[in-house]
Amino acid sequence: MSSDATTTVDVADNLQYVRGKIQSTCEKVNRPVEDVRLVAVSKTKPLELLQQAYDANQRIFGENYAQELVEKAGQMPKDVQWHFIGSLQSNKANALVKSVVPVSAQLTVETVSSLKLANKLNNAMEALEEADCPKDKKLNIFIQINTSGEESKSGIEPSEAVSLCKEISDKCNRLFIQGLMTIGAPGDLGCFDTLIQCRDQVCSDLGLESLEVSMGMSGDFEAAIERGATNVRVGSTVFGARDYSNKN
Numbered sequence: 001m002s003s004d005a006t007t008t009v010d011v012a013d014n015l016q017y018v019r020g021k022i023q024s025t026c027e028k029v030n031r032p033v034e035d036v037r038l039v040a041v042s043k044t045k046p047l048e049l050l051q052q053a054y055d056a057n058q059r060i061f062g063e064n065y066a067q068e069l070v071e072k073a074g075q076m077p078k079d080v081q082w083h084f085i086g087s088l089q090s091n092k093a094n095a096l097v098k099s100v101v102p103v104s105a106q107l108t109v110e111t112v113s114s115l116k117l118a119n120k121l122n123n124a125m126e127a128l129e130e131a132d133c134p135k136d137k138k139l140n141i142f143i144q145i146n147t148s149g150e151e152s153k154s155g156i157e158p159s160e161a162v163s164l165c166k167e168i169s170d171k172c173n174r175l176f177i178q179g180l181m182t183i184g185a186p187g188d189l190g191c192f193d194t195l196i197q198c199r200d201q202v203c204s205d206l207g208l209e210s211l212e213v214s215m216g217m218s219g220d221f222e223a224a225i226e227r228g229a230t231n232v233r234v235g236s237t238v239f240g241a242r243d244y245s246n247k248n
């Protein structure tokens with residue numbers, strides 16, 4: 001059943017549908033559509049489907065597994081921007097940066113939740129050869145916030161966001177804190193409001209003019225946009241349901 005689902009999914013159609021929803025939701029709440037970035041989450045999906053999305057002008061892809069992202073980045077065109085959205089062990093940070101930054105337009109790590117990981121990413125950027133990455137280029141990161149209070153979810157507590165953002169911006173010259181990210185509890189839109197409040201707090205305490213918010217997936221990206229999301233991560237609505245039976 002899964003291979004049939006893969007061959008019959010119409011990625012271009014699905015993308016058009018999602019883009020249409022983003023547009024109509026932005027119009028509804030009076031936001032410019034350019035304010036919302038669509039990350040097409042292609043984890044577990046074969047390259048053919050990513051290529052179909054690329055052919056339909058999608059350039060921003062999201063992946064959850066470091067090794068899978070490294071492999072795909074090596075095979076997709078160099079103007080793709082990759083968002084890493086899975087949990088990243090510190091010891092994989094260097095390999096991710098080293099293999100993806102030189103062969104892509106941009107790597108963004110959306111799931112930074114410790115100074116330790118930030119330092120590893122920063123060191124990995126510094127270790128890149130000038131030919132692979134100009135010395136003034138930064139790695140984009142989002143700080144992952146646990147807005148649902150569930151122990152199973154990664155991310156720092158909202159109350160820890162100000163201090164972690166401050167430490168990272170003081171100590172990690174090669175990282176740019178682009179925003180805050182959350183997954184939230186399914187169906188609990190209050191998590192999105194929590195992330196917005198957290199963003200406002202970080203902006204005012206650190207004197208920042210703006211900071212992005214990454215929230216919203218297939219089931220709730222419209223609600224997230226209504227609440228102010230600037231980055232939505234949509235997987236199954238673009239690429240079809242995922243089949244994990246081949247993963248261990």
Ligand SMILES: *Cc1c(COP(=O)(O)O)cnc(C)c1O
Nearest residue numbers: 041085217218219233234235236
């Ligand atoms: C898989 C995943 C998504 C996409 O989920 P869908 O429900 O398939 O859109 C978004 N964000 C994160 C962090 C994910 O792991």
